[in-house]
Amino acid sequence: MPTIIQRLYGGVVWRLTPQEKNIFLTFDDGPIPQVTPQVLDILDSYQIKATFFMVGDNIRKYPDLMQEVAKRGHAIGNHTFNHLKGIKTSNKEYFDSIKKTDLLIDQLHPKGQNRLHLLRPPYGKIKFSQKRVLEKSYNIILWDIITHDYDKNLSPQQVLEIVKKYSRNGSIVVFHDSLKAQGNMLQVLPKAIDFWHSEGYQIKPIEHIANC
Template sequence: MPGLVQRLFPDCCWKMPATTPPTLYLTFDDGPIPEETPFVVEQLAQYNAKGTFFCVGDNLRRHPEVAGLVVAQGHRLANHTFHHLSGWSTSHAHYLQDVAQCQELLDALQPEARPLLRPPYGRITRPLARELHRTHQIIMWDMLTCDYDQQFAPEECLATAIRLSRPGSIVVFHDSLKASRNLRYVLPRYLAHFAELGYGFASL
Protein backbone atom coordinates (compact mmCIF):
# COMPACT_ATOMS: atom_id res chain seq x y z
CA MET A 1 0.00 0.00 0.00
CA PRO A 2 1.55 3.35 -1.02
CA GLY A 3 3.01 5.35 1.83
CA LEU A 4 0.94 8.42 0.88
CA VAL A 5 -2.29 6.52 1.50
CA GLN A 6 -1.01 5.36 4.87
CA ARG A 7 -0.13 8.94 5.82
CA LEU A 8 -3.64 10.11 4.90
CA PHE A 9 -5.11 7.55 7.31
CA PRO A 10 -2.64 7.43 10.21
CA ASP A 11 -5.23 6.15 12.70
CA CYS A 12 -5.80 2.98 10.68
CA CYS A 13 -3.71 -0.08 11.50
CA TRP A 14 -1.46 -0.96 8.55
CA LYS A 15 1.11 -3.23 10.20
CA MET A 16 1.85 -4.71 13.61
CA PRO A 17 5.09 -4.20 15.52
CA ALA A 18 7.88 -6.66 14.82
CA THR A 19 8.31 -9.25 17.57
CA THR A 20 10.68 -12.05 18.53
CA PRO A 21 10.03 -14.66 17.31
CA PRO A 22 8.66 -12.97 14.17
CA THR A 23 4.90 -13.02 13.65
CA LEU A 24 2.62 -12.63 10.64
CA TYR A 25 -1.03 -11.61 10.90
CA LEU A 26 -3.02 -13.50 8.29
CA THR A 27 -6.42 -12.08 7.40
CA PHE A 28 -9.15 -13.51 5.20
CA ASP A 29 -11.74 -11.29 3.51
CA ASP A 30 -15.21 -11.88 2.05
CA GLY A 31 -16.31 -15.12 3.75
CA PRO A 32 -17.46 -17.10 5.52
CA ILE A 33 -18.59 -19.58 2.90
CA PRO A 34 -18.75 -23.39 3.09
CA GLU A 35 -16.72 -23.88 -0.09
CA GLU A 36 -13.54 -22.13 1.09
CA THR A 37 -13.54 -21.12 4.77
CA PRO A 38 -13.26 -24.67 6.21
CA PHE A 39 -10.23 -25.24 3.97
CA VAL A 40 -8.58 -22.15 5.45
CA VAL A 41 -9.35 -23.27 9.00
CA GLU A 42 -7.90 -26.70 8.26
CA GLN A 43 -4.68 -25.25 6.85
CA LEU A 44 -4.23 -22.89 9.81
CA ALA A 45 -4.73 -25.74 12.28
CA GLN A 46 -1.73 -27.62 10.87
CA TYR A 47 0.55 -24.82 12.09
CA ASN A 48 -1.32 -23.83 15.24
CA ALA A 49 -1.92 -20.56 13.39
CA LYS A 50 -4.62 -18.06 14.27
CA GLY A 51 -6.20 -15.75 11.72
CA THR A 52 -8.65 -12.89 11.47
CA PHE A 53 -11.67 -13.32 9.21
CA PHE A 54 -13.21 -10.10 7.89
CA CYS A 55 -16.73 -11.29 7.25
CA VAL A 56 -19.39 -10.02 4.88
CA GLY A 57 -22.52 -9.81 7.02
CA ASP A 58 -24.76 -11.43 4.43
CA ASN A 59 -22.44 -14.46 4.40
CA LEU A 60 -22.63 -14.58 8.20
CA ARG A 61 -26.40 -14.58 7.93
CA ARG A 62 -26.45 -17.37 5.36
CA HIS A 63 -23.68 -19.54 6.84
CA PRO A 64 -23.72 -19.24 10.65
CA GLU A 65 -22.37 -22.78 10.99
CA VAL A 66 -19.23 -21.84 9.07
CA ALA A 67 -18.74 -18.77 11.24
CA GLY A 68 -19.19 -21.01 14.27
CA LEU A 69 -16.40 -23.27 13.02
CA VAL A 70 -14.06 -20.28 12.77
CA VAL A 71 -14.86 -19.21 16.33
CA ALA A 72 -14.56 -22.77 17.68
CA GLN A 73 -11.01 -22.98 16.32
CA GLY A 74 -9.99 -19.82 18.17
CA HIS A 75 -9.90 -17.41 15.26
CA ARG A 76 -11.14 -13.82 15.20
CA LEU A 77 -14.23 -12.64 13.35
CA ALA A 78 -14.34 -9.03 12.17
CA ASN A 79 -16.46 -6.64 10.13
CA HIS A 80 -16.30 -6.25 6.33
CA THR A 81 -19.72 -4.51 6.08
CA PHE A 82 -22.96 -6.39 5.49
CA HIS A 83 -23.09 -5.94 1.71
CA HIS A 84 -19.38 -5.44 0.82
CA LEU A 85 -19.83 -1.72 0.21
CA SER A 86 -17.36 0.76 -1.21
CA GLY A 87 -16.83 3.75 1.04
CA TRP A 88 -16.17 5.88 -2.03
CA SER A 89 -19.61 5.44 -3.58
CA THR A 90 -21.93 4.91 -0.60
CA SER A 91 -23.48 7.60 1.56
CA HIS A 92 -22.08 7.83 5.07
CA ALA A 93 -25.44 7.05 6.64
CA HIS A 94 -25.95 3.95 4.50
CA TYR A 95 -22.38 2.75 5.07
CA LEU A 96 -22.58 3.17 8.85
CA GLN A 97 -25.91 1.36 8.93
CA ASP A 98 -24.42 -1.49 6.91
CA VAL A 99 -21.45 -1.77 9.29
CA ALA A 100 -23.83 -1.81 12.28
CA GLN A 101 -25.94 -4.54 10.67
CA CYS A 102 -22.87 -6.74 10.25
CA GLN A 103 -21.62 -5.93 13.75
CA GLU A 104 -24.88 -7.10 15.28
CA LEU A 105 -24.26 -10.59 13.91
CA LEU A 106 -20.61 -10.53 14.97
CA ASP A 107 -21.49 -9.51 18.53
CA ALA A 108 -23.79 -12.51 18.83
CA LEU A 109 -20.94 -14.84 17.80
CA GLN A 110 -18.05 -13.19 19.71
CA PRO A 111 -19.62 -10.89 22.30
CA GLU A 112 -16.35 -10.16 24.11
CA ALA A 113 -14.32 -9.24 21.06
CA ARG A 114 -13.37 -5.62 20.36
CA PRO A 115 -14.83 -4.47 17.02
CA LEU A 116 -12.48 -4.51 14.04
CA LEU A 117 -13.40 -3.30 10.57
CA ARG A 118 -11.74 -3.60 7.18
CA PRO A 119 -13.33 -1.42 4.49
CA PRO A 120 -14.00 -3.47 1.35
CA TYR A 121 -11.42 -2.70 -1.34
CA GLY A 122 -9.69 -0.50 1.26
CA ARG A 123 -11.96 2.28 0.01
CA ILE A 124 -12.83 4.82 2.66
CA THR A 125 -12.93 8.58 3.00
CA ARG A 126 -11.33 10.55 5.79
CA PRO A 127 -14.67 11.84 7.16
CA LEU A 128 -16.09 8.32 7.12
CA ALA A 129 -12.98 6.98 8.83
CA ARG A 130 -13.40 9.54 11.61
CA GLU A 131 -16.97 8.34 12.16
CA LEU A 132 -15.98 4.68 12.16
CA HIS A 133 -13.11 5.17 14.60
CA ARG A 134 -15.72 5.93 17.26
CA THR A 135 -16.84 2.30 17.26
CA HIS A 136 -14.21 0.22 15.45
CA GLN A 137 -10.49 -0.15 14.96
CA ILE A 138 -9.92 0.06 11.21
CA ILE A 139 -7.53 -2.59 9.94
CA MET A 140 -5.82 -2.16 6.59
CA TRP A 141 -2.76 -4.15 5.44
CA ASP A 142 0.78 -3.93 4.18
CA MET A 143 0.74 -7.12 2.05
CA LEU A 144 -2.07 -7.91 -0.37
CA THR A 145 -1.71 -11.33 -1.98
CA CYS A 146 -4.04 -10.47 -4.91
CA ASP A 147 -5.24 -14.07 -4.75
CA TYR A 148 -8.56 -12.90 -6.21
CA ASP A 149 -6.84 -11.88 -9.49
CA GLN A 150 -7.49 -14.75 -11.85
CA GLN A 151 -4.82 -13.45 -14.26
CA PHE A 152 -2.23 -13.90 -11.50
CA ALA A 153 -0.61 -17.36 -11.78
CA PRO A 154 -0.58 -19.28 -8.47
CA GLU A 155 3.20 -19.65 -8.54
CA GLU A 156 3.68 -15.92 -9.07
CA CYS A 157 1.13 -15.13 -6.39
CA LEU A 158 3.06 -17.25 -3.89
CA ALA A 159 6.46 -15.85 -4.83
CA THR A 160 5.21 -12.28 -4.52
CA ALA A 161 3.54 -12.93 -1.17
CA ILE A 162 6.71 -14.45 0.25
CA ARG A 163 8.93 -11.68 -1.12
CA LEU A 164 6.85 -8.83 0.28
CA SER A 165 6.01 -10.24 3.72
CA ARG A 166 7.91 -8.88 6.71
CA PRO A 167 7.75 -9.48 10.48
CA GLY A 168 4.55 -7.85 11.67
CA SER A 169 2.93 -7.81 8.22
CA ILE A 170 -0.85 -7.82 8.01
CA VAL A 171 -1.45 -10.14 5.07
CA VAL A 172 -4.66 -10.28 3.04
CA PHE A 173 -6.07 -13.49 1.60
CA HIS A 174 -9.68 -14.06 0.50
CA ASP A 175 -11.84 -17.04 1.45
CA SER A 176 -13.99 -16.54 -1.63
CA LEU A 177 -14.85 -18.52 -4.73
CA LYS A 178 -13.07 -15.99 -6.93
CA ALA A 179 -9.82 -16.51 -5.04
CA SER A 180 -10.14 -20.28 -4.70
CA ARG A 181 -7.49 -21.38 -7.21
CA ASN A 182 -4.76 -19.12 -5.83
CA LEU A 183 -5.83 -19.45 -2.20
CA ARG A 184 -5.64 -23.25 -2.27
CA TYR A 185 -2.22 -23.19 -3.90
CA VAL A 186 -0.67 -20.31 -1.99
CA LEU A 187 -1.89 -20.62 1.60
CA PRO A 188 -0.45 -24.09 2.44
CA ARG A 189 2.90 -23.23 0.88
CA TYR A 190 3.01 -19.78 2.45
CA LEU A 191 2.36 -21.24 5.90
CA ALA A 192 4.98 -23.97 5.41
CA HIS A 193 7.60 -21.50 4.17
CA PHE A 194 7.30 -19.08 7.07
CA ALA A 195 6.82 -21.78 9.70
CA GLU A 196 10.13 -23.30 8.59
CA LEU A 197 11.74 -19.87 9.10
CA GLY A 198 10.44 -19.79 12.67
CA TYR A 199 7.52 -17.41 12.21
CA GLY A 200 4.30 -17.57 14.19
CA PHE A 201 0.83 -16.63 12.94
CA ALA A 202 -1.49 -14.64 15.18
CA SER A 203 -4.91 -13.03 15.00
CA LEU A 204 -5.36 -9.30 15.47
Protein backbone atom coordinates in the same frame (compact mmCIF):
# COMPACT_ATOMS: atom_id res chain seq x y z
CA MET B 1 3.60 -5.90 27.37
CA PRO B 2 2.19 -2.94 25.48
CA THR B 3 1.60 -3.34 21.80
CA ILE B 4 3.25 -0.92 19.45
CA ILE B 5 0.90 -0.35 16.59
CA GLN B 6 2.13 1.47 13.55
CA ARG B 7 -0.41 4.08 12.63
CA LEU B 8 0.52 5.70 9.36
CA TYR B 9 -2.83 7.21 8.58
CA GLY B 10 -4.62 8.35 11.69
CA GLY B 11 -6.33 5.43 13.39
CA VAL B 12 -5.83 3.00 10.55
CA VAL B 13 -3.51 0.03 11.04
CA TRP B 14 -1.42 -1.24 8.12
CA ARG B 15 1.12 -3.28 9.99
CA LEU B 16 1.62 -4.54 13.55
CA THR B 17 4.66 -5.25 15.76
CA PRO B 18 7.45 -4.16 13.38
CA GLN B 19 9.93 -5.14 16.12
CA GLU B 20 8.85 -8.80 16.20
CA LYS B 21 8.84 -11.68 13.74
CA ASN B 22 5.07 -12.01 13.50
CA ILE B 23 2.81 -12.40 10.51
CA PHE B 24 -0.89 -11.57 10.79
CA LEU B 25 -2.77 -13.75 8.36
CA THR B 26 -6.21 -12.47 7.34
CA PHE B 27 -9.01 -13.76 5.11
CA ASP B 28 -11.63 -11.51 3.55
CA ASP B 29 -15.09 -11.92 2.00
CA GLY B 30 -16.27 -15.20 3.60
CA PRO B 31 -17.59 -17.20 5.21
CA ILE B 32 -18.77 -19.54 2.46
CA PRO B 33 -19.20 -23.31 2.69
CA GLN B 34 -17.27 -23.97 -0.55
CA VAL B 35 -14.03 -22.48 0.75
CA THR B 36 -13.94 -21.45 4.42
CA PRO B 37 -14.01 -25.00 5.91
CA GLN B 38 -10.97 -25.92 3.80
CA VAL B 39 -9.12 -22.88 5.10
CA LEU B 40 -10.02 -23.85 8.68
CA ASP B 41 -8.64 -27.34 8.14
CA ILE B 42 -5.37 -26.04 6.70
CA LEU B 43 -4.97 -23.64 9.63
CA ASP B 44 -5.77 -26.41 12.12
CA SER B 45 -3.21 -28.71 10.54
CA TYR B 46 -0.56 -26.06 11.33
CA GLN B 47 -2.20 -25.09 14.65
CA ILE B 48 -2.38 -21.49 13.46
CA LYS B 49 -4.94 -18.82 14.33
CA ALA B 50 -5.88 -16.13 11.83
CA THR B 51 -8.36 -13.28 11.41
CA PHE B 52 -11.45 -13.45 9.17
CA PHE B 53 -13.07 -10.25 7.90
CA MET B 54 -16.56 -11.39 7.07
CA VAL B 55 -19.28 -10.03 4.83
CA GLY B 56 -22.47 -9.68 6.90
CA ASP B 57 -24.69 -11.17 4.24
CA ASN B 58 -22.55 -14.32 4.23
CA ILE B 59 -22.86 -14.52 8.01
CA ARG B 60 -26.63 -14.23 7.61
CA LYS B 61 -26.60 -17.12 5.12
CA TYR B 62 -24.10 -19.29 7.01
CA PRO B 63 -24.32 -18.45 10.73
CA ASP B 64 -23.05 -21.89 11.75
CA LEU B 65 -19.94 -21.36 9.70
CA MET B 66 -19.23 -18.03 11.37
CA GLN B 67 -19.60 -19.72 14.74
CA GLU B 68 -17.31 -22.53 13.65
CA VAL B 69 -14.59 -20.00 12.74
CA ALA B 70 -14.93 -18.39 16.19
CA LYS B 71 -15.05 -21.77 17.94
CA ARG B 72 -11.78 -22.80 16.35
CA GLY B 73 -10.15 -19.76 17.94
CA HIS B 74 -9.85 -17.31 15.06
CA ALA B 75 -10.57 -13.60 15.32
CA ILE B 76 -13.53 -12.22 13.39
CA GLY B 77 -13.84 -8.76 11.91
CA ASN B 78 -16.46 -6.76 10.06
CA HIS B 79 -16.24 -6.30 6.26
CA THR B 80 -19.63 -4.52 5.87
CA PHE B 81 -22.91 -6.28 5.07
CA ASN B 82 -22.71 -6.11 1.28
CA HIS B 83 -19.05 -5.41 0.58
CA LEU B 84 -19.62 -1.69 0.11
CA LYS B 85 -17.06 0.73 -1.24
CA GLY B 86 -17.02 3.55 1.33
CA ILE B 87 -16.02 6.29 -1.07
CA LYS B 88 -19.03 5.49 -3.28
CA THR B 89 -21.53 5.13 -0.43
CA SER B 90 -23.35 7.70 1.70
CA ASN B 91 -22.16 7.77 5.29
CA LYS B 92 -25.55 6.69 6.59
CA GLU B 93 -25.73 3.67 4.31
CA TYR B 94 -22.13 2.75 5.09
CA PHE B 95 -22.52 2.99 8.87
CA ASP B 96 -25.83 1.06 8.73
CA SER B 97 -24.18 -1.73 6.76
CA ILE B 98 -21.39 -2.02 9.32
CA LYS B 99 -23.79 -1.84 12.26
CA LYS B 100 -26.02 -4.54 10.80
CA THR B 101 -23.01 -6.83 10.43
CA ASP B 102 -21.85 -6.05 13.94
CA LEU B 103 -25.19 -6.95 15.47
CA LEU B 104 -25.12 -10.29 13.68
CA ILE B 105 -21.60 -11.06 14.89
CA ASP B 106 -22.47 -9.99 18.44
CA GLN B 107 -25.46 -12.36 18.46
CA LEU B 108 -23.46 -15.32 17.22
CA HIS B 109 -20.00 -14.81 18.69
CA PRO B 110 -19.24 -16.71 21.90
CA LYS B 111 -17.79 -13.53 23.41
CA GLY B 112 -20.76 -11.42 22.26
CA GLN B 113 -20.10 -7.69 22.48
CA ASN B 114 -16.94 -8.29 24.48
CA ARG B 115 -15.07 -9.42 21.39
CA LEU B 116 -12.54 -7.11 19.84
CA HIS B 117 -14.21 -4.86 17.24
CA LEU B 118 -12.18 -5.05 14.07
CA LEU B 119 -13.20 -3.45 10.79
CA ARG B 120 -11.71 -3.82 7.34
CA PRO B 121 -13.25 -1.45 4.78
CA PRO B 122 -13.71 -3.33 1.47
CA TYR B 123 -11.12 -2.18 -1.12
CA GLY B 124 -9.44 -0.25 1.71
CA LYS B 125 -11.32 2.80 0.55
CA ILE B 126 -13.28 5.02 2.93
CA LYS B 127 -13.97 8.71 3.15
CA PHE B 128 -12.18 10.73 5.78
CA SER B 129 -15.55 11.56 7.33
CA GLN B 130 -16.30 7.82 7.62
CA LYS B 131 -12.92 7.02 9.10
CA ARG B 132 -13.25 9.79 11.68
CA VAL B 133 -16.46 8.25 13.03
CA LEU B 134 -15.54 4.59 12.67
CA GLU B 135 -12.15 4.82 14.36
CA LYS B 136 -13.92 5.69 17.61
CA SER B 137 -15.58 2.26 17.77
CA TYR B 138 -13.32 0.02 15.69
CA ASN B 139 -9.76 -0.95 15.09
CA ILE B 140 -9.59 -0.25 11.37
CA ILE B 141 -7.29 -2.87 9.89
CA LEU B 142 -5.89 -2.51 6.38
CA TRP B 143 -2.86 -4.48 5.19
CA ASP B 144 0.80 -4.56 4.44
CA ILE B 145 0.58 -7.30 1.78
CA ILE B 146 -2.27 -7.96 -0.61
CA THR B 147 -1.62 -11.34 -2.20
CA HIS B 148 -3.75 -10.82 -5.36
CA ASP B 149 -4.97 -14.40 -4.89
CA TYR B 150 -8.20 -13.38 -6.69
CA ASP B 151 -6.34 -12.39 -9.88
CA LYS B 152 -7.03 -15.03 -12.51
CA ASN B 153 -4.05 -13.81 -14.54
CA LEU B 154 -1.68 -14.86 -11.78
CA SER B 155 -0.55 -18.44 -11.15
CA PRO B 156 -0.26 -19.83 -7.62
CA GLN B 157 3.52 -19.60 -8.00
CA GLN B 158 3.27 -15.88 -8.79
CA VAL B 159 1.00 -15.29 -5.81
CA LEU B 160 3.49 -17.12 -3.59
CA GLU B 161 6.30 -14.93 -4.94
CA ILE B 162 4.37 -11.83 -3.85
CA VAL B 163 4.13 -13.26 -0.34
CA LYS B 164 7.83 -14.13 -0.26
CA LYS B 165 8.97 -10.81 -1.64
CA TYR B 166 7.01 -8.52 0.67
CA SER B 167 6.79 -10.39 4.00
CA ARG B 168 8.43 -8.52 6.86
CA ASN B 169 8.04 -8.18 10.62
CA GLY B 170 4.43 -7.49 11.55
CA SER B 171 3.02 -7.81 8.04
CA ILE B 172 -0.75 -8.01 7.81
CA VAL B 173 -1.40 -10.32 4.86
CA VAL B 174 -4.68 -10.53 2.92
CA PHE B 175 -6.02 -13.71 1.37
CA HIS B 176 -9.66 -14.28 0.38
CA ASP B 177 -11.92 -17.20 1.30
CA SER B 178 -13.99 -16.52 -1.81
CA LEU B 179 -14.92 -18.44 -4.95
CA LYS B 180 -12.84 -16.09 -7.08
CA ALA B 181 -9.67 -16.58 -5.06
CA GLN B 182 -9.91 -20.19 -3.98
CA GLY B 183 -7.98 -21.60 -6.96
CA ASN B 184 -4.85 -19.70 -6.03
CA MET B 185 -5.42 -19.30 -2.32
CA LEU B 186 -5.87 -22.94 -1.36
CA GLN B 187 -2.70 -23.91 -3.21
CA VAL B 188 -0.61 -21.02 -1.94
CA LEU B 189 -1.70 -20.96 1.70
CA PRO B 190 0.22 -24.05 2.92
CA LYS B 191 3.32 -23.00 0.95
CA ALA B 192 3.14 -19.48 2.38
CA ILE B 193 2.87 -20.87 5.91
CA ASP B 194 5.84 -23.18 5.28
CA PHE B 195 7.80 -20.19 3.99
CA TRP B 196 7.01 -18.03 7.03
CA HIS B 197 7.92 -20.83 9.41
CA SER B 198 11.21 -21.44 7.59
CA GLU B 199 11.98 -17.73 7.95
CA GLY B 200 11.26 -17.84 11.69
CA TYR B 201 7.95 -15.97 11.68
CA GLN B 202 5.12 -16.76 14.07
CA ILE B 203 1.61 -16.46 12.68
CA LYS B 204 -0.91 -14.76 14.93
CA PRO B 205 -4.49 -13.55 14.93
CA ILE B 206 -4.91 -9.81 15.32
CA GLU B 207 -6.91 -10.33 18.48
CA HIS B 208 -3.95 -11.93 20.18
CA ILE B 209 -1.82 -8.81 19.84
CA ALA B 210 -4.49 -6.21 20.41
CA ASN B 211 -5.51 -7.85 23.67
CA CYS B 212 -2.10 -8.21 25.25
